[in-house]
Amino acid sequence: MERMKELLLSPEEIYYIGKVSGGKYLDYDYIAAMKDIGKRGKIKQQEILDSLERKGYAQEDFLGNLEVEPACIEILKPLYQGMYESELILREEAGESVHYKFHHMENRITSVECRSQEYRIRVQDKEGVERMLSPLLENNVQTEKKEAYIATDQAERSIILKGTHIGKDTCLYFYAEKGGYFYEMDSEQAEEKILRLVEKNVVCEQVKKILTGD
Structure with a gap:
């Protein structure tokens, strides 16, 4: 995953990755694009992780828990900290x-x-x-x-x-x-x-x- 330069993510996945990676800020447009903004606090973590794993953006740690790929988080840092x-x-x-x-x-x-x-995210x-x-x-x-x-x-x-x-x-x-x-x-x-x-x-x-x- 070191050469990862492009991601395809849903608004929910963008929101979740920002949350677990300690993001400081997220443009409200991404939150507003979530399917049900009123229930964003109830988004099932496992469903999002499973989706990220299918896309190759999450992997299991030594304990068998799914974690977001560091390379994925690195690409997204400007969204949360820029x-x-x-x-x-x-x-x-x-x-x-x-x-x-x-x-x-x-x-x-x-x-x-x-x-x-579905948002196409690239290193530029x-x-x-x-x-x-x-x-x-x-x-x-x-x-x-x-x-x-x-x-x-x-x-x-x-x-x-x-x-x-x-x-x-x-x-x-x-x-x-x-x-x-x-x-x-x-x-x-x-x-x-x-x-x-x-x-x-x-x-x-x-x-x-x-x-x-x-």
């Missing part, structure tokens, strides 16, 4: 979405691809985050005439960007895309639903800055 986390949500007009979280601890990054009841670095973002943001094709302003309901895709220093401040950005062009909130507009044109490179640099923690 002091900065960032988030990217891309929502298509058709309803499809991409949702990533990035947990930072010292010089380490753990990325989480949030999917329905800043260069890896930038490579991952490239096809999501930079390969767009400009198919329509450039407009100086659009209404939010004209957007073909929305981009929500968030960065949080745990226990301190949070920054939140919203961008929209239409016809291959990007738009942002305009503080000079009295109407909050009006977005103004912004250069693509400005959006891409802001996304990279927030997600990598620079």
Whole structure:
């Protein structure tokens, strides 16, 4: 398990591993995603351990008790002890979405691809985050005439960007895309639903800055 670099975990498993490993903090989104938040205190430990064993993330100790693999806990440490986390949500007009979280601890990054009841968790670095973002943001094709302003309901895709220093401040950005062009909130507009044109490179640099923690 020393070379473990990727995990597939449910919200319940993430919560349990944080609990048994002495985690200091856990993003509430993971707790809210549990199937029954009202009964999270009654989650059966053995069921979770059995699931982790089937996935190769738990093993028996000398007494025959199942324990979470140290390599698994090591990957997840930034989720429980990191002091900065960032988030990217891309929502298509058709309803499809991409949702990533990035947990930072010292010089380490753990990325989480949030999917329905199964999260793909990977060891990352800043260069890896930038490579991952490239096809999501930079390969767009400009198919329509450039407009100086659009209404939010004209957007073909929305981009929500968030960065949080745990226990301190949070920054939140919203961008929209239409016809291959990007738009942002305009503080000079009295109407909050009006977005103004912004250069693509400005959006891409802001996304990279927030997600990598620079």
